[in-house]
Amino acid sequence: MVAVVEAKDVWDQRVASGLALLRRRLTGQYEVDEFGFDRELTEEFLYPLLRPLYHKWFRVEVSGVDNLPAPGGALIVANHSGTLPIDGLMLGLAVHDEHPSHRHLRLLGADLVFRMPLLSELVRKAGGTLACNPDAERLLSGGELVGVFPEGFKGVGKKYTQRYQLQRFGRGGFVSAALHTGVPIVPVAIVGAEEIYPMIADIKPLARLLGTPYFPVTPTFPWFGPLGAVPLPSKWLIEFGEPIDTTPYADQADDPVVVFNLADQVRETIQMALREMLERRPDPFA
Amino acid sequence: MTTVVVTGVGRYLGAHVAARLSADPGVARVIGVDSAPASPELVAALDEIGASHDSVELVRAELRSGEIGALINDVQADVVVHLALVTSPDGHSGGRSAMKELNAIGSMQLLAACQQAPTVRKVVVRSSTAAYGASFRDPAVFTEDTEPREVPRGGFARDILDIEGYVRGFRRRRPDVGATVLRFVPFVGRRADTHLTRYFALPIVPTVFGRDPRLQFVHLEDALEVLHRSVTEDHPGTYNVAGPGVLLLSQAIRRAGRIGVPVLEPGLSSAGAVAKSVGLGLLSLDQVDLFVHGRVVDTSRLSKEYGFTPRSTADAFDDFVRAHELGAVLNRDRIAAAERGILDMIRRVRGGGS
Numbered sequence: 001m002v003a004v005v006e007a008k009d010v011w012d013q014r015v016a017s018g019l020a021l022l023r024r025r026l027t028g029q030y031e032v033d034e035f036g037f038d039r040e041l042t043e044e045f046l047y048p049l050l051r052p053l054y055h056k057w058f059r060v061e062v063s064g065v066d067n068l069p070a071p072g073g074a075l076i077v078a079n080h081s082g083t084l085p086i087d088g089l090m091l092g093l094a095v096h097d098e099h100p101s102h103r104h105l106r107l108l109g110a111d112l113v114f115r116m117p118l119l120s121e122l123v124r125k126a127g128g129t130l131a132c133n134p135d136a137e138r139l140l141s142g143g144e145l146v147g148v149f150p151e152g153f154k155g156v157g158k159k160y161t162q163r164y165q166l167q168r169f170g171r172g173g174f175v176s177a178a179l180h181t182g183v184p185i186v187p188v189a190i191v192g193a194e195e196i197y198p199m200i201a202d203i204k205p206l207a208r209l210l211g212t213p214y215f216p217v218t219p220t221f222p223w224f225g226p227l228g229a230v231p232l233p234s235k236w237l238i239e240f241g242e243p244i245d246t247t248p249y250a251d252q253a254d255d256p257v258v259v260f261n262l263a264d265q266v267r268e269t270i271q272m273a274l275r276e277m278l279e280r281r282p283d284p285f286a
Numbered sequence: 287m288t289t290v291v292v293t294g295v296g297r298y299l300g301a302h303v304a305a306r307l308s309a310d311p312g313v314a315r316v317i318g319v320d321s322a323p324a325s326p327e328l329v330a331a332l333d334e335i336g337a338s339h340d341s342v343e344l345v346r347a348e349l350r351s352g353e354i355g356a357l358i359n360d361v362q363a364d365v366v367v368h369l370a371l372v373t374s375p376d377g378h379s380g381g382r383s384a385m386k387e388l389n390a391i392g393s394m395q396l397l398a399a400c401q402q403a404p405t406v407r408k409v410v411v412r413s414s415t416a417a418y419g420a421s422f423r424d425p426a427v428f429t430e431d432t433e434p435r436e437v438p439r440g441g442f443a444r445d446i447l448d449i450e451g452y453v454r455g456f457r458r459r460r461p462d463v464g465a466t467v468l469r470f471v472p473f474v475g476r477r478a479d480t481h482l483t484r485y486f487a488l489p490i491v492p493t494v495f496g497r498d499p500r501l502q503f504v505h506l507e508d509a510l511e512v513l514h515r516s517v518t519e520d521h522p523g524t525y526n527v528a529g530p531g532v533l534l535l536s537q538a539i540r541r542a543g544r545i546g547v548p549v550l551e552p553g554l555s556s557a558g559a560v561a562k563s564v565g566l567g568l569l570s571l572d573q574v575d576l577f578v579h580g581r582v583v584d585t586s587r588l589s590k591e592y593g594f595t596p597r598s599t600a601d602a603f604d605d606f607v608r609a610h611e612l613g614a615v616l617n618r619d620r621i622a623a624a625e626r627g628i629l630d631m632i633r634r635v636r637g638g639g640s
């Protein structure tokens with residue numbers, strides 16, 4: 001009898017909080033930060049949608065999450081792959097769900113993302129912003145965890161034959177943002193994203209026509225139409241590496257050689273972690 | 287004792303700044319300049335603070351004609367406050383070319399007059415955050431040092447860039463004169479009647495498809511406070527003036543109890559043209575740009591130098607919604623009542639079942 005009453009109260013609470021959430025959303029009574037991050041929308045709507053993909057489909061395993069600072073800023077640098085940037089979503093969910101203080105990862109995206117209607121607004125609401133030094137430094141000095149994929153489209157749009165080979169890291173603008181703000185750099189290796197949409201070919205003329213950086217051909221796309229958007233259920237590993245202290249280089253943030261070498265060090269660290277993790281995961285779909 | 291010349295007293299902002307300054311014991315004389323011979327706005331503003339109608343001397347002058355120079359010399363002005371800006375073309379008084387004439391040429395002539403006037407020791411110029419332009423490569427938050435990446439499409443934004451260019455030239459030529467440039471975000475307030483407030487009063491509010499811009503507002507009373515302090519205190523330099531915090535357009539529409547209808551961007555521009563032709567003049571290219579890109583500015587310099595922080599964007603907007611009694615389509619109280627109703631109904635049904 002008591003058990004029945006308790007169960008009822010739980011449901012009553014759920015209904016009441018669900019209705020209150022709906023009312024807040026309908027009347028605009030929620031907060032959005034200056035970058036457009038909508039915490040409530042992300043936690044109540046986006047993450048619940050992603051969790052089945054994270055746990056059931058990709059069976060993500062996370063290690064080294066204690067390398068992320070509990071409070072305070074850090075720059076999270078990861079490898080980028082998978083044709084569509086699903087790795088960004090999974091990395092964000094990993095940081096939020098696995099970190100003891102449920103921190104939010106603020107991803108930096110290319111300007112192409114912010115040119116596209118709908119997508120641009122979704123990215124901002126989920127905590128992303130434009131990959132530029134003013135934004136990165138503002139977030140980092142505000143004590144946020146900022147995520148960046150320095151390979152950009154070269155990484156996410158590479159062919160399957162080049163899987164787990166890190167592409168160029170550019171000039172390392174991300175490093176100078178970390179040096180300016182004195183935050184540690186945490187290298188992250190993501191295994192599994194390469195296999196979700198294995199890109200066999202890239203139809204360059206079509207990409208030019210559509211104004212996209214590449215036009216992928218995968219085993220399922222474009223042959224199966226929208227079904228081609230279903231990612232293959234690869235097994236994912238995400239490893240947060242040892243943080244790299246940037247305070248010794250604080251006064252050399254504008255020295256291009258120091259910045260380039262540090263970027264190279266981060267790149268090497270991630271590349272080595274990837275090789276070691278691939279040995280642990282011989283079968284991509286295990 | 288200070289003698290202040292205020293331009294644009296025919297409009298709400300100028301009228302209220304002039305009225306406030308006339309009530310300040312540190313200000314000896316306030317001369318209001320406008321192109322119209324009488325200013326009902328000024329009379330209303332003076333009535334509001336209980337000042338006599340002659341505490342601001344109204345002088346009729348056209349800024350672009352250059353006669354303002356003689357006036358500044360005649361009254362031995364110490365401070366010139368330039369507020370005569372038109373934010374969007376008015377079909378009744380000459381459209382875009384008249385707007386440019388007043389904004390750009392008017393500001394140029396006024397600053398030239400100030401440059402020649404030996405008594406002037408301070409100019410305060412109204413600008414806008416439109417000075418940051420609109421580009422997809424813009425950072426999320428503009429500080430006063432951010433340079434525009436692309437020349438904006440909108441007429442007002444281009445005028446603002448011209449005006450700020452004239453101020454830069456003025457600063458070089460008269461380094462002894464303190465020049466304060468205030469970049470305002472759109473005003474809201476109890477009595478503000480601007481394009482944006484008229485926009486939010488529409489029952490169905492057009493928005494740009496696939497875009498949900500981040501907006502900021504400043505409460506008119508806070509804008510008046512900042513302008514007042516710019517005259518009575520010394521704050522040379524450029525300042526963003528905005529309510530801290532951000533509202534998304536979708537969020538503002540919900541808070542105003544409106545219903546947003548996404549329109550494809552070219553459609554919105556032409557809808558703006560149609561609206562203009564029927565005298566509504568709702569959306570200029572300036573507004574379309576704002577509704578695509580959004581615009582958020584950093585206000586820490588203002589807070590630090592002025593020791594004053596405007597009320598937040600959300601509070602300013604809520605005050606505007608309350609004061610205008612927009613006759614909400616989706617009323618906040620009604621939704622709260624519906625929520626209670628549904629919850630009660632569920633509880634009754636479940637209670638009846640057990």
